[in-house]
Amino acid sequence: MKMMVIIVQDTDANKLQSALVEASFQATKLSSTGGFLRQGNTTFLIGAENENVEQVKSIVKKTCKERTKPQPINSLGASPEPYFGQIIDVSVGGAVVFVLNVESFERV
Ligand code: 2BA
Numbered sequence: 001m002k003m004m005v006i007i008v009q010d011t012d013a014n015k016l017q018s019a020l021v022e023a024s025f026q027a028t029k030l031s032s033t034g035g036f037l038r039q040g041n042t043t044f045l046i047g048a049e050n051e052n053v054e055q056v057k058s059i060v061k062k063t064c065k066e067r068t069k070p071q072p073i074n075s076l077g078a079s080p081e082p083y084f085g086q087i088i089d090v091s092v093g094g095a096v097v098f099v100l101n102v103e104s105f106e107r108v
Contacts, residue, residue, distance in 0.1 A: 004045070004098070006097050013029065017044075020059060029044055030043040061095075
């Protein structure tokens, strides 16, 4: 079994959640915050059998889109003076997927 940790944009979270339920995958949805943009995103925890990992990834690929988010440089932490107030495009997503080995899984 694997634990999939999947970070998506809030905009895509409901669509992904519905698609997972439709395909009978159990998931836990957490509200999270990106360290770079400091904006809300959504993290899914999915315990999946090894043979289902690729199917989950393909559902994620279908439902989560890459987007460009314009950000003022001064909102991104260090803001060197000549660039203060300038806007840069940061591309986010579709999704960041970690797949971890599960040592044990039980309901007690
Ligand atoms: P954020 O940390 O808010 O990052 C948003 C987007 O900003 C990232 O999109 C990436 O394109 C860009 N970015 C992040 N750090 C950067 C940096 N130091 N310099 C330039 N651009 C940078 P994604 O890669 O699609 O990541 C989306 C979200 O997934 C991240 O939100 C973070 O919450 C999570 N994430 C990504 N990689 C991670 C990792 N290695 N470990 C834990 N969480 C991660």
